[in-house]
Amino acid sequence: MVTGSKDKTVRLFDLPRAFKSSTKSSTKSSTKSSTSSSDATMPLLVHKAPVLACKVLRDGVLSASADGAVHLFDRGTLRRKASFRGHSAWVLCLACNEAKRLCVTGSHDTTLRVVTIPSMRQRAAMKGHTDSVTACDVSPGGALVLSGSKDTSVRLWLVPAATAAADKQEQRSSHGGEAGNGEHDDGGGGGDGGDGRQKTVAQRAALAEMALVRAAAAAAALHTDNDDGSDGDRSSASPVGAGDAAQTEAVCLWKHTAHTAGVVGCRFHPDMSAVLTCDSVGAVHVIKAATGQLIRMALAREEVPRAFTSFALSPLGNSFAVGLSTGELAMYRQPDGVPSSEGGEEGTGAVVQRE
Numbered sequence: 001m002v003t004g005s006k007d008k009t010v011r012l013f014d015l016p017r018a019f020k021s022s023t024k025s026s027t028k029s030s031t032k033s034s035t036s037s038s039d040a041t042m043p044l045l046v047h048k049a050p051v052l053a054c055k056v057l058r059d060g061v062l063s064a065s066a067d068g069a070v071h072l073f074d075r076g077t078l079r080r081k082a083s084f085r086g087h088s089a090w091v092l093c094l095a096c097n098e099a100k101r102l103c104v105t106g107s108h109d110t111t112l113r114v115v116t117i118p119s120m121r122q123r124a125a126m127k128g129h130t131d132s133v134t135a136c137d138v139s140p141g142g143a144l145v146l147s148g149s150k151d152t153s154v155r156l157w158l159v160p161a162a163t164a165a166a167d168k169q170e171q172r173s174s175h176g177g178e179a180g181n182g183e184h185d186d187g188g189g190g191g192d193g194g195d196g197r198q199k200t201v202a203q204r205a206a207l208a209e210m211a212l213v214r215a216a217a218a219a220a221a222l223h224t225d226n227d228d229g230s231d232g233d234r235s236s237a238s239p240v241g242a243g244d245a246a247q248t249e250a251v252c253l254w255k256h257t258a259h260t261a262g263v264v265g266c267r268f269h270p271d272m273s274a275v276l277t278c279d280s281v282g283a284v285h286v287i288k289a290a291t292g293q294l295i296r297m298a299l300a301r302e303e304v305p306r307a308f309t310s311f312a313l314s315p316l317g318n319s320f321a322v323g324l325s326t327g328e329l330a331m332y333r334q335p336d337g338v339p340s341s342e343g344g345e346e347g348t349g350a351v352v353q354r355e
Contacts, residue, residue, distance in 0.1 A: 002061055004051030010063045010073075012045075012056070045073050045080075053094045053105075060118065062103060064091035070105055072120055082120035086113050093136050100142030102159075106133030112147050114138075114159055114250070124250040126157050135266045135277075135311070140202065141209040145250070146275055148263025154256040154277045154285075156292060158216045201270045201316065208272035212290060216253050254292030258285060260301070265311020265322075278311035278322060284332075298334055 001013040049067035056062075060081065061073040068087040073080055089108035096103050101117045112126035112133055126145065135148035145157040256277070265278040269286075274295060278284045284299035298320070310323035321331045 002054050002056040002063075004054040004063055004065075006050040008047045008050055008065070010045040010047070010051055010054055010061065012061065012075075012078075045071075045078060047071070052090060052092055055094060055096050055103075057096065057098055057117075062094060062096060062117075064094050064105060066090045068107070068109075070094065070103070070115070070120065072118055081118055084113070084115045084120040084122065086115075086122050086125075087111070090132075092132060092134050095136045095138045095145075097138045097140070097142045099140075100138075102138055102142050104136045104138045104145050106136045106147060106149075108132045110149070112136060112145065112157070112250075114145065124160050126155075126250040126252070128155060128252050128255075129153065131262070135263050137267050137275075139209050139268055139272065140205050141213075143209060143213050144253075144268075146266045146268060148266040148277055150262035152257065152259045152262060152279070154259070154263055154266055154275070154287065154292075156253045156275070156289070158213065158251045158253055160250060205270060205272040208289070212253075212272070215290065216251065256285070256287050256292045256294070258294050259283060264308055267311070267313040267320075269313070270315060270317045276311075276313055276317075276320060278308055278320075280308050281305035282308050282322075284311070284320065284322070299332060 002010060003013070004010050045061065045063065047063065047065040047067065047069070049065045049069075051063055051065045054061065054063040057075070059075055061075055062070065063073070064070045068085060068089055068091060070084040070087075070091055071080055072082045084103075084105070087105065087107040087109050091105050091107050093106040094103060096117070098117070102123070103115050103117055103120075104112060105115070106112045110127070110129045110131060110133060112129075113122055114124040114126070115122050126147065129147065129149040129151055131149050131151035133147055133149050137146040139145070143159055143161075145159055146154070147157065148154045259277065259279040260283070261279040261281040263277055264280050267276050268289070269276060272289055274289050275287045276284060276298065277287060278299075281301050282299065282305045283297065283301040286295045286298050287293065288295050299322075307325035308322050309325050312321045314320065318335075319331060319333045321329055323329055
């Protein structure tokens, strides 16, 4: 496990040792307990500014900070392998697709960047949000990026394909493609008979993503002669015209503007039929991936809204969790599959107090 802190450090934890230390320390004094807990902590990785996002990879650690830098560290040696400094302000979020050797970052400078792993070279820039980008996700196939912003909008982006030369260079940089082989796409996921189901979901997701990319290419062709640009439209979902595409390498496919507060989390549904987004006042939207239209409210804003700070979706998409500013974690179940039209009941939830 990896954590980032305002004290400018990234800390790695050996979870088996941490759990073992926690069990042993339950019968000891608090002083000894804190000592044994630190024994399960690996050395620190240091930034020059508060760490705002981090991610542990198979053979590395990614971290982003308020100085606008994103660093890739080697998990074995803890040495910095590469850095990306393309943002001009705080990097607030990041998402990774190890199988496709991609990392997506969102920043207070209102842009997103797609960089390749492990070289940390920029592949694409995404410009269109009018406030800080606070959430992002990358699709299983690496062709699509989802973003959420403090400007209350959610956008879906088409990532330009890498050139053959660039792809070969990345393969050489990753030492024979260790970080990017096809067997990682299915997700390795754990017991209880879930592997077969996850593989089926992954296959459906791959087909859905290819269909989205083909539709995006067709839409881009239709918008080539359209110069009026629908980016200013405040409807709940609007395709972005050629005016936006000309400003950046990545193309914005649609913009969802039904949220009434800043977006704190966004995730692709595992089967790529929908995306789920969460805002800071407690609304969770299920959005059709192909069009950006609202399918249903998985969670509606309460009369006295609670402050939501984070959002996570389960690997099978049948439950989600939100973090609250009060230190609580709320977990919700939702029906299997995504309805094709509006309607459906809200998820049922339970609140777990943080210890």
